[in-house]
Amino acid sequence: MPAQTPSPMAINPPSPTPSMFRKKKSSSSLGPMSTAASYLSAVRAADARARARGETPLATPALSLSSSVTASSEDTILDEGEESYSDMLTYPSVPPTSEQVYTTVHSEFGHCSNDEYKYTSQHPPGKPVKPQVEQDPPYYVLFTTYISYIILIVFGHFRDFFRKYFNPGEFKHLVPHDGYAPITSDFDSFYTRRLKTRIDDCFSYPVTGVAGRTIVLLERDSKDYNITFQPTGRKVRALNISSYNYLGFAQARGGCADAVEESIKRYGVSACGTRREGGSLDLHSQAEALVANFVGQEDSLICSMGFATNSTIIPALVSKGCLVISDELNHASIRFGVRLSGANVRMFKHNDMKDLENLLKEVISQGQPKTHRPWKKILLIVEGLFSMEGTMTNLPAIMEFKKKYKFYLFIDEAHSIGALGPHGRGVADYYGVDPRSIDILMGTFTKSFGAAGGYISGSKTVIDRLRVRSHSHAYAEAMTPPVLAQVIASMASIMGVTPALPTSTSAGTITKSRMIEPEVKEAYPGRALASSLPSWMDLPPSVRDGTEGVDRLRRITFNSRYLHRGLEKLGFIVYGHDDSPIVPLLIFHPGKMAPFHRLLRQYSTPIVIVVVAYPATPLITSRVRFCVSAAHTKEDIDTVLEACDYVGEVLDLKHGEGERWPLERITSSAVELVHMERPSRD
Structure with a gap:
């Protein structure tokens, strides 16, 4: 029998660890400081005392949200704008040993100095890709x-x-x-x-603030069965596991936020009045060059909207007389773009390589309908990581088909870019595939990079043609400078920046020092050149050397694998790949969707989730979709597992096969669970 967890309405006893949601009292040894220097001095002094005692905490304290149920409570943090930076920081009585821990706010990004809670996202070289086997629930x-x-x-x-x-x-x-x-x-x-109106309260909760590790809900109530909602005036800070904040760049403080603030001072919030020839800024060309370097392609173009990137680029690639082969679960933007193009379209079963090969043989042998002439062009479109299933495309098998059947390949990496691979370069990086062998790589900046818009990358010949033929490039508005600054800063954080080389030149008795760029560009996946960033963008050392980016990449992989495998060991049916930051938990019954959402929202630690049902999913596979972030700590995932364990027992959701572990064993054996070799299901 799994361990019993407290009722969601129970009041937690006071925790010995200070809550991140309580303001620090004036009597605290590390209270509000008048200056940043005095604050850091106090931190160093506390750190020295901790070292002397031999105590070294490794992570942000666990969340305790029982105090954040009313807006009038004076010990809760609800209006962050009126509080000092030190008030926003909470930490154990013995502070962590690294000063870097205090560079971001705990409510936005949880800190972890324990290397055991990190894992590298990479497919084992030489091993075949195992097919994803989805469990079926009992017939009842x-x-x-x-x-x-x-x-x-x-x-x-x-x-x-x-x-x-x-x-x-x-x-x-x-x-x-x-x-x-x-x-x-x-x-x-x-x-x-x-049907939908019955559960509208699960979709109609306004939020405020940064969608980071936590988020503030503005509670609303309905007295006419969810037809209209009225605000109650209450605010609740909840653990956020519903946002596409994969690498935790949704932060109001930090190196990226400082770069965005500086861009606003220099360019304003829009490109008006500072346009160069062709309606672009220097930031646009720098961002496009950096994106191409990041994904390993020759060139790229950026678009101000992710949906429009697909829906306007695909009609510029294919037209009447061409064939598009599409995975049956591809995103709506892909379907819309194919429909606009006028090309023929055939679909294959989701991630079924045998069905794809049979389809390729058929369409190549039969040619165009009626005339049976050869197709002008065959374009295969798949997603790197499917947003509703959490599954990853079988890229090695597709590359073998590409060599054999000679088609063009288009990969939508909206959810995989930045979140997968040892260097964060997406599904190609994850499987060790040369990105130059992929014709078109598309992605968005809204998930891993904390920005907006999307990009298309490929050979220079293709991208030059798309600049002329794509409606989004010819007619849409350009991306604004703050968004471009966020893209450049976050991408440079993942890549790291190659430092310029100091040299000295003498002119008479005067010696001048200057910085020159290394002549040889690093091979993919390498660092960004210092010249590819704006000269005014002064990123912190931990960002420029890439250590922060690597840390984020390894943390999201650990969190994803831990949550996925932990839910399976609790007995739930979970879809998707182990390394996917999207973890779908199957609910099936439509009557259980709203109770699951409400119980987690009312748990002792409120948790914000996303429930998904028809028509976004098949009729009988309603689900909860957890979106894991590098901002989450191991303790945050423990909290989610504890809440799911309780709610799963109440709603009878544990229908999975295989060995089950009690919650205590899962939380105490997290490292073992993450590194465990998964048995074959063939």
């Missing part, structure tokens, strides 16, 4: 899931029938009136009205 779960949908649909139509007769005004917008056609049809809006 599938049966009750279908029955629940039938009941919802029948009772929904029953209510519509009587309400249209007794309260016709409620359906006025669904029928023709006053000479106007209805905006939406009765049939199309049925799912929204009768």
Whole structure:
């Protein structure tokens, strides 16, 4: 029997570790300091005392959110704008040994100095890629899931029938009136009205502040069954495991934030008034060159919107007479772009390499419909990491097919770039594949880089053509300087920056020192050249030398593997790859989605999650989608596992196969669990 956890409404006893959500009292030995220098001096003094006692904490203290339930509580941190920097910092009675620990706020980025809680994301060289085997739930779960949908649909139509007769005004917008056609049809809006509205409170919670390690919820209540919501005035700080903040760059403080602030001082918040020839800034060309260097391609172009990157680039690549082969679970932006292009499209089963090869043989032998002429172009489009399944594309097998069948390859790395690979360069880096052998690499800056927009990279010939033919490049607005600064700073943090070489030149009796750039560019995956960054961008040493970026990459991999395997050992059915920062936990039953979300939100440590259902997923595979971040600590993942263990028992969600471990064993054996070799399921 798994260990019993406390009720979500229980009040936790005071923790001996100070909570990050409490303001420090004036009597504290490390209270608010008037200057940064005095603050750091106090930190060093406390550190020296800790060393003398031989005590060395390695991580941010565990969260305790039981005090953050009301906005009026004076010991909670809710209005961060009115507090000093030292008030935002909380730490154990014995501070960590590294001064770097205090460069970011705990609520935004949890600190960890324990190297055991880090892992390198990389496919073992020489080992074949094992197919992802999805577990099926017991038949009674599938049966009750279908029955629940039938009941919802029948009772929904029953209510519509009587309400249209007794309260016709409620359906006025669904029928023709006053000479106007209805905006939406009765049939199309049925799912929204009768199914989604029941769980709208799971999607209608406003948040404020930085979506980092924690986030502040603005509570709302509904008195008309989720049709409208009214704010209650309460604010709750919750553990955030729902944002695409993979590397933890969603921070209001730190080297990247300082670079963004400096860009605003120099350029303003928009590009107006500082445009160069062609409507671009120097930042645009620097960002495009840095992106190309980062992903290992010749050239790249950037777009101000991730969705538009796919939907406007694909029509510039293929047209009528071309064929697009698409994975059945590709993103909506890919589907929309293919539809706009006018090209023929064929789909293959998700990540099924045998089905893909059979399809390739068929389309190549048969050619175009009716005429059977050869296709002008065959383009295979897959995602590096699929956002709803957490699965990773089998890139080595696809590369073998590419050599054999001679098609073009387009990889959408919106979720994999920055989050996968020992150097954070995406799925190609993860599998050790040469990126130059991939024709088009697309990605976004909204996930791993904490910015906005997207990019397309490839050969210079292809990118030059896309600059002319792509609607997003010709007609869309350019990315703003603050966003570009965030992209450049965060990408340089992952890569590291090659330092310029000091030289001396003599002119008479005067000796001048200057810095020159190394003539030889580092091979992929290498560091960024100092000249590829703006001259005014002064990044901290830990960012420039790449140590911070490597630390973030290794932390997100550990957190992802730990949560994924921990949930499996608790007995849940979990989809996706072990190294994926997206961890889908299957709920199946639509009636359990809202209770799961609400129970975690009301847990002793409130946790913000994302529940996903039809039409984003198949009808019977409703799920919770955890989004892991490098900002999370091992203790944060422990908290999520503890909450899921309790809620899973209450809602009967533990239908997974295999050996089960009690919660205490999982949390105490986290390192062993992460490094454990997974047995074959073939």
